[in-house]
Amino acid sequence: MSSDNDLESTDTEARFEFKKEEKSAYEAEVGLTEETVRKISDDKDEPDWMLQRRLRALEQYKEMPMPTDWPGQPDLSEVNVDEIIPYIRPDIETRGGEDDWDDLPDEIQDTFDKLGIPEAEQQALSGVGAQYESEIVYQNMQEQWEEKGVVFMDMDKAVQEHPELVREHFMTKAVPPSDNKFAALHGAVWSGGSFVYIPEGVTVQMPIQAYFRMNSEGMGQFEHTLIIAEENSEVHYIEGCSAPQYARHNLHSGGVEVFVKEGAHVQYSTVQNWSKNTYNLNTKRAIAEADGRMEWISGSMGSKATMLYPSTILKGPGASDNHITIAFAGEGQDIDTGAKVYHNAPNTKSTIESKSIAKDGGRTNYRGLVHIANGAKGSQTNVECDALMFDNESTSDTMPYMEIQDNEVDVAHEATVGKIGDEDIFYLQSRGLDDDDAKQMIVAGFIEPITEELPIEYAVELNRLIELEMEGSLG
């Protein structure tokens, strides 16, 4: 990809850390009250059922305690939802996103230019959505897909234009607000995100991408992504996220729901590069029907603390799941991530591959659950976790959980932890590489078994981010 060269030449500060003046058309007050939730709903001109769902989620949010009893979980004591600005509508004219970058205000256009989104759109994507603060500001898809009935639109717009589909699928079956405190928070104040509908038998050949950007200090971003892939359809959705660094904490609490119908195939890839003052607490879940195939690819580089366990419920016989997780924790970062898979039908399969790297006092943890229900005969799961540690200040944990209720199954879990080998570094140095280059090469080799399975654009972006992380130039 030619933009790789651009990435090489673009300096990091310019690429992710730049800040734009905070300009907005509407900004909710700090904190979370019923009044705020009503105002958000009102500002979006939502139907009453959605307002009722928000209010109910708010009630559930208030009733639920903060998660504090998970073994070794990241410290969330500084997460103060009452100090977060839950909703900021940027100052643009068209709701639901412009379809021409030139129609966007200069500073927003410049933001996404720097992030390389318009260029990627031209070269390798079927469609792009771009969210700035709480709203989608740009939304476009190639005409050929529109003609085939593919829908890719701003989630808020979908509430208005596809009420039946949204009402049936939105935070009902996959991620109900009762799932956890942050899912409930999300249900109350969600804004923006993508709605993707792929009709039966349609294969969207190039990926569609959404990019989420937080610009303001102390804000919370709560975008919701709903993907419905009808029978025998296929789509690859990529999301990217970033924010500049501020003194005050930002909160990102996205919700992702994916419905993989019979024989459909959905690939969901995330490059998460939030600034290191961001708490990243997401709930992502897919339900796969018979012979459906779900793939989660997650690269977690940014954030102060991440708690993210994309999950798949293998509901129909023959459904399969594939998780690829890469976590990189540097100074001050606590990346607690993994996977959850429920095998609820016969002959379902899952594979989980996790690679984590801890450096400069960072902590990574693989936390995962595989559940095989009684009756899920012939199911197979294979979990592999490898961790690499750079130094003695860092921490690397592995906490898998397996619940096996059927005997006709094949369950295997493996994990290794090791340090960067002095001998390997010595060897590379003796061949003329300096210490940093040697380490970089070893890390690239460590994650290669995973990167070689990734789509090329994703692998390039990920490698670049890891290089930046290795140089210590991010955050």
Added chain:
Amino acid sequence: MSTQVHATVTEADVEQISAELGEPDWLTETRLEAFEALEALPMPSVIRTPGRDWTNLDALDYEELVDPLEWAEEKDRVEAEGVEVLSWAEALEDHGDLIEDHFGSVVDPQRDYLTALSTALFGAGTVVYVPEGVDAEDVKIRTTMNSRSLFNYTLVVAEKSSSVTILERQHTGEPVEGDQYYSGVVEVTAGENATVQYGALQNLAEDTYNFSIKRGHADTYGTINWIEGNLGSRLTKTSVETRLLGDGSESKIVGAFFGHDDQHFDLASRVWHEGEHTTADLVTRGVLDDTARSVYEGVQDVGEDAWDTNSYQRENTLMLSDDSEADASPKLIINNHDTEASHSATVGQVDQDDLFYMTSRGVDEESATNMLVEGFFVPVLEEVEVDELREDLDALVLERLGI
């Protein structure tokens, strides 16, 4: 639940047990403090996943189970040359200072509710004292439980450059009507360059609730090897633990279990690497039949100062029945990068290819399955260096298979 215990157990009971053993004041105090702490102490930790507790300890009905003054057992203690294997009364008389130094130094008497209860109420038990430089094999402690509840406490002190092998067996003698409760605490101190091999084979009656904590501290170049066999009881909650405190210390924890009917085994193997150049190897294999359920937690914790650590863990479960359940959580907690650590876990059924091969050679399916199950335990049995324990374990496995 603590109020329930107070309904059947009083401070006077604790004092009476202590007086009968002729205990010094410090031990009576330790018991009473543990007793007082009961109310505030939590149950031993159990693993929780969304919507599920892997073991429900709150379902234990202590009102029914605990009968502190009416305890009965038969103890068969086989001594080895140079080693003292003593009852508590004897040990307190002969080695009062030694016991005061070590009692409760490895297992915190107030670690959790059930440990505190055990500390407050133990009457049975054994002290094994291995003086410096003594090499001893085959200390045997057989406990036959003959009462509704039995609280057993074992203290092992192996001094510098000594070595000892201890075999402990628990089973039930006279049948007692209703449910029973066995609670055992084992504390092991392995001094510099000392080696302790502790094998336990639990085969209690299947209406017995069994709680046990076994924990050891290994000093420089010390070795503590545990073998833990679980076949009996209705519910077992047990943890086998080693803290590798000294440089160059080692531990191996070998476990084998075979559950059937509605048995529930909640088993943990835990090791903390705290000194430098330490090594741990955790190996557990288990078989489940009928509606039995196993819960396994393995923890390899590498501390910040544990340079040059090697730590390995393997857990394999074989499920013979569709209605059994195997839960497992092998955990790695690594705070020093100079570590080589790995773990693996598998769950599955008898290999179908193997079964097909054997039946095609004329072995009937049941015999073939039995042979494969027996074979499944071989890698664990091979880790057991003590012949008697290996043979006993194998015999119990065969008995369970109905051979």
